[in-house]
Amino acid sequence: MTTIFRRLLPALCALVALPPSVAAQQTPDAARIYAESCSVCHGDDGSGAIWGQASLATPPRNFRSEESRRELDRNRMIASVTYGRPGTPMPGFGTQLMPAEVAAVVDYVREQFMQGLDAPAAPLANVRDVPYSHTPPPAPHELPLPDGLSGHVERGRAYYMENCVPCHGASGTGDGPRAYFIFPKPRNFLEPTTRSYLNRPNVYKGIKFGVVGKEMPAWGKVMDDQQIADIAEFVYTSFIESGTAADH
Numbered sequence: 001m002t003t004i005f006r007r008l009l010p011a012l013c014a015l016v017a018l019p020p021s022v023a024a025q026q027t028p029d030a031a032r033i034y035a036e037s038c039s040v041c042h043g044d045d046g047s048g049a050i051w052g053q054a055s056l057a058t059p060p061r062n063f064r065s066e067e068s069r070r071e072l073d074r075n076r077m078i079a080s081v082t083y084g085r086p087g088t089p090m091p092g093f094g095t096q097l098m099p100a101e102v103a104a105v106v107d108y109v110r111e112q113f114m115q116g117l118d119a120p121a122a123p124l125a126n127v128r129d130v131p132y133s134h135t136p137p138p139a140p141h142e143l144p145l146p147d148g149l150s151g152h153v154e155r156g157r158a159y160y161m162e163n164c165v166p167c168h169g170a171s172g173t174g175d176g177p178r179a180y181f182i183f184p185k186p187r188n189f190l191e192p193t194t195r196s197y198l199n200r201p202n203v204y205k206g207i208k209f210g211v212v213g214k215e216m217p218a219w220g221k222v223m224d225d226q227q228i229a230d231i232a233e234f235v236y237t238s239f240i241e242s243g244t245a246a247d248h
């Protein structure tokens with residue numbers, strides 16, 4: 001089953017590597033670039049992500065510090081974002097972003113974070129605030145799996161542990177090790193709105209067809225319908241149903 005995940009990796013990587021430039025022919029969407037490529041290390045408010053302070057050899061720049069304002073002029077920032085900072089975890093974005101996009105995200109950082117020292121964090125148009133790309137309406141929960149399928153929970157559990165935990169987490173809350181780098185975030189199966197629309201057919205369809213344009217893979221390409229039914233049954237009974245029970 002791990003091989004399934006491995007076979008899917010190129011597809012996943014292709015999704016991740018979609019250049020923002022495709023969507024940004026005219027005006028680069030700097031807020032989005034920042035949220036997608038920078039905030040993971042520099043933090044939503046530009047002061048440096050907490051995890052980075054602790055676990056990166058060189059901590060990310062705090063753009064809000066007096067030091068940054070003194071040291072970082074626009075040209076230096078453009079060079080650093082294009083080529084990275086050798087010997088530090090600051091990557092170069094010159095191959096992913098077009099020059100206009102680099103300039104736009106640098107100006108964004110300067111405007112949002114480096115203006116007045118005491119300025120409070122400006123509210124960001126941050127895609128991380130949008131947890132999921134879509135949340136359909138509640139669905140009837142008495143419906144069975146489609147096509148007369150019935151799922152085997154224990155087999156489903158094993159598939160889930162091997163293929164889904166990296167994103168959805170072992171407890172289904174969407175906090176697997178890869179989740180931090182993904183948005184929209186992987187579904188938290190215990191979240192009430194998600195639970196109310198994910199009945200068995202929707203869980204099944206979600207797994208089989210994925211979420212187009214998002215990092216939820218279409219497992220129907222690598223698993224057969226019975227395997228998908230097994231996982232769907234596991235997800236449904238372990239997270240969706242028990243989530244309901246946990247409310248009491």
Ligand code: HEC
Binds near residue numbers: 059
């Ligand atoms: C993987 C973590 C990481 C990501 C992602 C990241 N940075 Fe950095 N960034 C760093 C670190 C670490 C430093 C500090 C490097 C140093 O001290 O020289 C830094 C430094 C900088 C600096 C100051 C460089 C200098 O000349 O001193 C700028 C500007 C910057 N980052 C902008 C960005 C922008 C814009 C993005 C997104 C397009 C981004 N960073 C993405 C980790 C990251």
Ligand code: HEC
Binds near residue numbers: 132
């Ligand atoms: C690479 C990360 C990743 C992996 C691996 C992954 N998912 Fe997801 N999954 C997501 C993301 C991201 C979403 C939310 C997409 C959205 O709502 O925009 C999602 C959404 C879902 C949904 C809801 C679908 C819908 O219609 O909204 C289900 C069900 C689901 N995942 C089940 C699974 C199962 C079961 C597995 C393992 C076979 C799995 N996922 C593996 C990232 C992942």
